[in-house]
Amino acid sequence: MPGNPRFATLEGKIKNRSARIGIVGLGYVGLPLAVEFAQAGFRVTGIDVDERKVRSVNSGVSHIEDVSTSTLKALVGDGLVRAQSDYKGCGKLDAILIAVPTPLRKTKDPDISYIVASLDAIAPQVRPGQLIILESTTYPGTTEEVMRPVLEAGGLKVGRDIFLAFSPERVDPGNKLYQTKNTPKVVGGTTTWCTKAAALLYGQAIEHVHPVSSTQAAEMIKLLENTFRAVNIGLVNEIALMCEKLGLDVWEVIDGAATKPFGFMRFYPGPGIGGHCIPLDPHYLAWKLRTLNYSARFIELASEINGHMPEVVVRRTAALLNEAKKSVHGSKIFVLGVAYKKDTSDVRESPALDVIRLLQDEGAHVSFHDPYANAIRDEHGQVQKATALTAHNLKTADLVVIVTDHSVYDYPAIVKSARRVLDTRNATRNVKSGRGKIVKL
Numbered sequence: 001m002p003g004n005p006r007f008a009t010l011e012g013k014i015k016n017r018s019a020r021i022g023i024v025g026l027g028y029v030g031l032p033l034a035v036e037f038a039q040a041g042f043r044v045t046g047i048d049v050d051e052r053k054v055r056s057v058n059s060g061v062s063h064i065e066d067v068s069t070s071t072l073k074a075l076v077g078d079g080l081v082r083a084q085s086d087y088k089g090c091g092k093l094d095a096i097l098i099a100v101p102t103p104l105r106k107t108k109d110p111d112i113s114y115i116v117a118s119l120d121a122i123a124p125q126v127r128p129g130q131l132i133i134l135e136s137t138t139y140p141g142t143t144e145e146v147m148r149p150v151l152e153a154g155g156l157k158v159g160r161d162i163f164l165a166f167s168p169e170r171v172d173p174g175n176k177l178y179q180t181k182n183t184p185k186v187v188g189g190t191t192t193w194c195t196k197a198a199a200l201l202y203g204q205a206i207e208h209v210h211p212v213s214s215t216q217a218a219e220m221i222k223l224l225e226n227t228f229r230a231v232n233i234g235l236v237n238e239i240a241l242m243c244e245k246l247g248l249d250v251w252e253v254i255d256g257a258a259t260k261p262f263g264f265m266r267f268y269p270g271p272g273i274g275g276h277c278i279p280l281d282p283h284y285l286a287w288k289l290r291t292l293n294y295s296a297r298f299i300e301l302a303s304e305i306n307g308h309m310p311e312v313v314v315r316r317t318a319a320l321l322n323e324a325k326k327s328v329h330g331s332k333i334f335v336l337g338v339a340y341k342k343d344t345s346d347v348r349e350s351p352a353l354d355v356i357r358l359l360q361d362e363g364a365h366v367s368f369h370d371p372y373a374n375a376i377r378d379e380h381g382q383v384q385k386a387t388a389l390t391a392h393n394l395k396t397a398d399l400v401v402i403v404t405d406h407s408v409y410d411y412p413a414i415v416k417s418a419r420r421v422l423d424t425r426n427a428t429r430n431v432k433s434g435r436g437k438i439v440k441l
């Protein structure tokens, strides 16, 4: 392969750490990434339209649990990390990594407007030798069909003058074992030079880089990963519904199946799925396939089953109240945990919000507690504040519903005080006394 002088220059800058890196979007993905590159010795500029996040980063205060304030403060103090709320000076950066949100519209169609907005701000400043990488989860074809034409509009050619790649972020907030650095990074470029440039950059900060043949393959890899989770959670939720009909304990069934040392992987049922990824990402794939006249049946089915789980929780709640000769209307229900998964504060798309809303719609008096979230906002913007986790508040509730299995909860104490507990996560599995009060999903 003949050489590429633009690549050679970028390679030199990356290797001697003089390459300047820009990270667009300082959220759950962008901030840990910025820290990782800064720790590898690069000067990193974070760009985020949210002024509060910019101020907080510049004062060294982390707004993401996986990044400690002491780490961030030291990097900001050393001049390795700084943030800004506009795109000024983008042309001076050598690599720009985009990690902005990719939500769904109400119709469940992809909303790539954040990617487009950041691209529109970057494109007029793009210069030869720059490397642009998209990290946001999106449908196969986005990098090639949406980004490439915008970046080439000024006459620069991808693969010759500038480099373009997709590298899916795999961050698992709250995971103590796998973080940005030790989670392998998949990289797919538009051309071989693009893949080489992106792989070289990530290789400086991330332990293992896995190059693939195209941006589309890299986009699809991320969607396979998240569709795999969504479908398997959908399957195990349906198994839970089957076990309920059969009078079986789904948790015992899963534990038993998991004794098989091969060919089985544990997934757990629960009140539904949440967060920025699992409920949304598979719909990016389903949407793309619809444009090709193909129906992504597993995705639709899993979405239907998972999306129905909050109603299952409400049905089980009603049944338990009924046993106590009570109606949902007028009952006091105390929900424990509103984050979509344990040990995080992330309430985005959390099934707890649906459970609370559905119970309130039925006339229940619902209070909640979460060690990491002290307020929630409903779809009308109405804020509800958390209630203290006291023995009194547990005792006076007609039913305590465990929606998120945070590790810091003292489950024996909760069960001791509560009159009745609906445990949607088997969080009380090790509670010995008062088991008669507990009903599992």
Ligand SMILES: NC(=O)c1ccc[n+]([C@@H]2O[C@H](COP(=O)([O-])OP(=O)(O)OC[C@H]3O[C@@H](n4cnc5c(N)ncnc54)[C@H](O)[C@@H]3O)[C@@H](O)[C@H]2O)c1
Pocket: 024, 025, 026, 027, 028, 029, 030, 047, 048, 049, 050, 053, 099, 100, 101, 102, 114, 117, 118, 135, 136, 137, 138, 168, 169, 170, 171, 172, 173, 276, 277
């Ligand atoms: N959170 C996760 O666990 C996770 C895991 C893997 C992949 N992803 C994907 O990574 C992407 C980012 O997710 P996230 O969780 O970090 O989102 P986030 O909401 O935490 O952060 C995104 C940030 O982008 C900023 N932003 C929005 N528009 C902007 C613009 N035009 N210019 C500059 N900044 C802008 C927002 O203010 C926000 O701070 C998404 O595509 C998501 O699907 C997320």
